[in-house]
Amino acid sequence: MKIGWKLLFLLLATLLLSLxxxxxxxxxxxxxxxxxKIRFPRIILAIIVGFGLAGSGAxxxxxxxxxxxxxxxxxxxxxxxxxxxxxxxxxxxHYSVLYFLALGSALxxxxxxxxxAYINGRxxxxxxxxxxxxxxxxxxxxVFIFFSIFYQESFSILYYLLGTLTEGDMTRIAISxxxxxxxxxxxxxxxxxxxxxxxxxxxxxHLGVEVETAKRLLFIMASTMVAGAVAVAGMIGFVGLVVPHxxxxxxxxxHRVLIxxxxxxxxxxxxxxxxxxxxxxxxxxxxxGALTALVGTPYFVYxxxxxxxTGEF
Amino acid sequence: xxxxxxxxxxxxxDSNFSLQDINMSIPEKGFLSLxxxxxxxxTTLLKIMSGLIKPKIGTVRLGNAHINELGARELAxxxxxxxxxxxxxxxxxxxxxxxxxxxxxxxxxQQLDQNDLEIVEKALHIxxxxxxxxxxxxxxxxxxxxRVLIARTIAQQTPFLMLDEPNxxxxxxxxxxxxxxxxxLNKNHNMSIVIVLHDLTAAATFSQTVALLDRGKLxxxxxxxxxxxxxxxxxxYGANVEIYPGLSGKFSxxxxxxxxx
Numbered sequence: 397m398k399i400g401w402k403l404l405f406l407l408l409a410t411l412l413l414s415l416x417x418x419x420x421x422x423x424x425x426x427x428x429x430x431x432x433k434i435r436f437p438r439i440i441l442a443i444i445v446g447f448g449l450a451g452s453g454a455x456x457x458x459x460x461x462x463x464x465x466x467x468x469x470x471x472x473x474x475x476x477x478x479x480x481x482x483x484x485x486x487x488x489x490h491y492s493v494l495y496f497l498a499l500g501s502a503l504x505x506x507x508x509x510x511x512x513a514y515i516n517g518r519x520x521x522x523x524x525x526x527x528x529x530x531x532x533x534x535x536x537x538x539v540f541i542f543f544s545i546f547y548q549e550s551f552s553i554l555y556y557l558l559g560t561l562t563e564g565d566m567t568r569i570a571i572s573x574x575x576x577x578x579x580x581x582x583x584x585x586x587x588x589x590x591x592x593x594x595x596x597x598x599x600x601x602h603l604g605v606e607v608e609t610a611k612r613l614l615f616i617m618a619s620t621m622v623a624g625a626v627a628v629a630g631m632i633g634f635v636g637l638v639v640p641h642x643x644x645x646x647x648x649x650x651h652r653v654l655i656x657x658x659x660x661x662x663x664x665x666x667x668x669x670x671x672x673x674x675x676x677x678x679x680x681x682x683x684x685g686a687l688t689a690l691v692g693t694p695y696f697v698y699x700x701x702x703x704x705x706t707g708e709f
Numbered sequence: 710x711x712x713x714x715x716x717x718x719x720x721x722x723d724s725n726f727s728l729q730d731i732n733m734s735i736p737e738k739g740f741l742s743l744x745x746x747x748x749x750x751x752t753t754l755l756k757i758m759s760g761l762i763k764p765k766i767g768t769v770r771l772g773n774a775h776i777n778e779l780g781a782r783e784l785a786x787x788x789x790x791x792x793x794x795x796x797x798x799x800x801x802x803x804x805x806x807x808x809x810x811x812x813x814x815x816x817x818x819q820q821l822d823q824n825d826l827e828i829v830e831k832a833l834h835i836x837x838x839x840x841x842x843x844x845x846x847x848x849x850x851x852x853x854x855x856r857v858l859i860a861r862t863i864a865q866q867t868p869f870l871m872l873d874e875p876n877x878x879x880x881x882x883x884x885x886x887x888x889x890x891x892x893x894l895n896k897n898h899n900m901s902i903v904i905v906l907h908d909l910t911a912a913a914t915f916s917q918t919v920a921l922l923d924r925g926k927l928x929x930x931x932x933x934x935x936x937x938x939x940x941x942x943x944x945x946y947g948a949n950v951e952i953y954p955g956l957s958g959k960f961s962x963x964x965x966x967x968x969x970x
Contacts, residue, residue: 461798461799463798585817595795598792598794603813605781606781606782649799650805
């Protein structure tokens with residue numbers, strides 16, 4: 397199986413990079429404590445966040461039939477971030493509140509984008525992006541308001557907003573890992589519906605897909621993955637845009653393969669980006685979200701132009 | 710084959726009625742064309758017949774069931790549809806697109822079995838798309854895409870096939886191949902075909918029954934030569950036409966550009 401080999405290759409690449417990343421950092425001769433207590437959680441985090449962001453990107457691109465759909469561009473990450481910050485400034489220490497608010501606001505934002513952009517079941521690609529930008533700006537405004545009220549925590553919030561993989565709370569990492577895994581598994585089991593939904597909603601109905609139910613579940617699962625990633629890493633953009641698109645070129649558009657391939661690709665992308673973030677300007681650390689945006693924005697422009705010319709994803 | 714019939718169906722978008730009091734039954738193993746001017750309600754009628762939208766008043770029956778009470782999966786085992794809005798951006802191989810026709814017949818975790826693969830193979834063969842099986846749909850011509858969509862509906866194995874102007878944007882050679890294919894499905898595979906058409910000559914040539922719609926009302930339904938008459942066309946389209954019987958007696962040609970108006 398050709399496709400099987402490709403997936404195996406991606407899996408091996410993820411494992412090798414994870415191993416290599418243990419020995420990459422500002423300290424060239426690290427102690428075991430640094431490797432075990434600092435770098436290891438970071439690698440786990442890169443994998444979880446890469447899985448969540450790229451997985452949700454693949455799902456959203458399929459449901460919205462839009463190659464530019466990415467949780468960051470659509471404002472979903474921004475909404476989840478607002479949820480996370482709201483939970484922390486309201487003083488809710490309990491994880492359930494934090495994740496509930498992150499997931500709830502992520503889901504709400506997707507539905508708003510969908511409602512703004514879709515008229516009679518169709519939306520031009522640019523309109524969805526525009527709606528996403530607007531929702532994202534609104535969420536940013538909310539974040540800045542929270543930010544200015546609670547300025548004493550500004551610095552840590554700022555770093556979080558820029559997207560980092562420095563979260564050290566193992567419980568949070570475990571919860572995020574679990575819900576990202578749940579989201580990926582559920583959407584993978586819906587791959588066949590997702591494939592058919594790319595043919596248009598009316599056509600999917602005539603092929604036997606309960607469109608509304610499927611769409612609702614897919615949106616919920618995509619939001620879950622975004623909330624899981626954002627709760628531990630903040631707003632890391634463009635992973636969900638770049639990775640699924642590259643994977644579609646490598647393994648094809650079938651979501652049964654595309655979803656796992658995107659998850660692995662997302663992990664690889666973030667492992668590399670984070671290794672660079674830690675080592676480019678020692679002893680300083682660049683927020684990894686800034687790095688992914690540096691790669692992601694030109695890619696976005698490329699997709700925008702390509703789509704207009706060839707019509708193909 | 711279950712019977713498909715419309716009883717007192719009315720539908721409106723916003724305020725103005727787009728369909729009013731339609732009663733008709735879909736002829737079994739027939740070839741029915743829906744014709745009428747722009748905005749007469751052809752496409753809306755097709756959407757109602759296929760269960761995509763629900764009539765505001767009236768019912769559509771499929772056998773003993775109300776069509777809108779059937780689940781998507783059940784409905785997709787009975788009625789296959791090729792709508793006029795198709796999306797080809799995702800580069801799925803032709804074979805995968807055709808396999809999507811098997812979806813209503815499979816359980817969630819069930820893989821395509823030998824029988825399904827044979828059905829897909831047969832659909833490729835009938836539509837002469839076997840050589841395209843591994844090509845991405847996004848790279849095919851409009852004529853080839855239309856044949857692939859028909860192959861998908863063949864794989865769906867439904868008694869009814871409904872199409873919304875499958876011949877638009879096609880050159881005459883591809884139009885002929887599409888209509889020949891539909892004729893074959895109708896005659897050799899016992900499919901009931903309902904098709905929305907703008908082309909009156911095609912409607913007159915290929916249909917056994919023609920339904921003429923005028924501003925949301927079913928003006929008349931019957932044999933092509935009874936429905937497509939100079940008077941009816943004048944009334945509904947406001948255009949003068951000349952109708953020539955064709956050589957075979959069945960074929961007619963409708964001339965609209967060279968008449969005095």
